[in-house]
Amino acid sequence: MAGNVDALFIFLLIVTGMVALLIFVCLLFFAARYRQRAHVHAEQIEGSTPLELTWSIIPLFVFLAIFAWGAVIYFKERTPPRDAAEVYVVAKQWMWKLEHAEGQREINELHIPVGRDVKLIMTSQDVIHSFYVPAFRIKQDVLPGRYTTAWFRATKPGIYHLFCAEYCGTQHSGMIGSIVVLEPAQYEAWMSGGSTGPLSVTGEKVFAELGCVTCHRSDAQGRGPNLQGVFGKPVLLQDGRTLVADENYIRESILDPGAKIVNGYKPVMPTFQGLLSEEQLNALVAYVKSLSGAKPGDGSGKANADAAAAQGSQVNE
Numbered sequence: 569m570a571g572n573v574d575a576l577f578i579f580l581l582i583v584t585g586m587v588a589l590l591i592f593v594c595l596l597f598f599a600a601r602y603r604q605r606a607h608v609h610a611e612q613i614e615g616s617t618p619l620e621l622t623w624s625i626i627p628l629f630v631f632l633a634i635f636a637w638g639a640v641i642y643f644k645e646r647t648p649p650r651d652a653a654e655v656y657v658v659a660k661q662w663m664w665k666l667e668h669a670e671g672q673r674e675i676n677e678l679h680i681p682v683g684r685d686v687k688l689i690m691t692s693q694d695v696i697h698s699f700y701v702p703a704f705r706i707k708q709d710v711l712p713g714r715y716t717t718a719w720f721r722a723t724k725p726g727i728y729h730l731f732c733a734e735y736c737g738t739q740h741s742g743m744i745g746s747i748v749v750l751e752p753a754q755y756e757a758w759m760s761g762g763s764t765g766p767l768s769v770t771g772e773k774v775f776a777e778l779g780c781v782t783c784h785r786s787d788a789q790g791r792g793p794n795l796q797g798v799f800g801k802p803v804l805l806q807d808g809r810t811l812v813a814d815e816n817y818i819r820e821s822i823l824d825p826g827a828k829i830v831n832g833y834k835p836v837m838p839t840f841q842g843l844l845s846e847e848q849l850n851a852l853v854a855y856v857k858s859l860s861g862a863k864p865g866d867g868s869g870k871a872n873a874d875a876a877a878a879q880g881s882q883v884n885e
């Protein structure tokens with residue numbers, strides 16, 4: 569995205585620079601040409617319609633072009649590609665906790681391969697933070713109580729600064745880290761290091777431990793809906809509304825089940841507010857997502873999940 573953002577920024581700089589230059593040149597020219605000594609009596613001018621139309625209509629099109637250009641970049645930057653690798657980010661005073669879909673956990677460091685689309689699914693454990701990587705031209709507020717997302721594709725290996733860009737308390741300035749962009753081979757090597765198993769498998773365990781399975785069964789016998797294939801699909805609610813099940817919907821369904829009742833079901837699901845850490849919530853969300861077909865790179869999907877579960881990997885926290 570950096571090239572696109574820079575091109576627009578440089579364009580704005582040139583346009584505004586040229587206007588500023590024009591104003592100063594005219595100012596000096598008129599000040600000299602129409603100085604009082606040469607023109608003792610001022611001549612009144614009542615205005616010129618063609619002139620006013622010109623300086624209204626030309627800037628209008630220039631501004632509209634800037635708007636369209638900016639909007640195109642904005643939508644690109646706001647729309648993660650469907651097959652992006654997913655990383656869950658939990659911000660807290662004063663650090664970044666990152667967890668790959670494959671289960672690798674990091675603090676203040678994110679290792680990713682060059683050339684891969686990466687989607688960040690972010691939330692905060694306390695106050696508002698902001699995930700800012702200047703080199704990638706991305707900055708996104710990270711809020712408690714909900715998910716926000718951002719994405720990027722690193723094009724050059726290297727180490728890039730990560731900052732918190734929202735004042736979040738006394739050690740805000742120390743809430744920094746780095747994005748480590750590796751060649752694919754190096755990344756594979758890094759990835760093979762210690763993992764607690766895919767995030768979706770951790771999620772499956774939390775799902776069982778908290779008794780979600782008793783109501784959400786894979787047959788039609790449970791008191792709650794079968795969660796197979798729910799993610800990313802439209803859900804019909806009791807009040808007649810339809811919405812698409814995204815990360816925030818799954819999150820809300822767990823923390824505040826009464827907020828949106830699925831059509832045909834009774835509001836019997838208890839709230840899990842205060843019973844789950846942000847990491848456990850992320851794992852649950854990753855698990856529910858994995859029930860709707862695996863995505864490349866997240867190592868999820870039923871077969872994978874079963875295999876990893878059979879290895880008996882540990883539940884986190």
Ligand SMILES: [Cu+2]
Nearest residue numbers: 697732736743
């Ligand atoms: Cu912060």
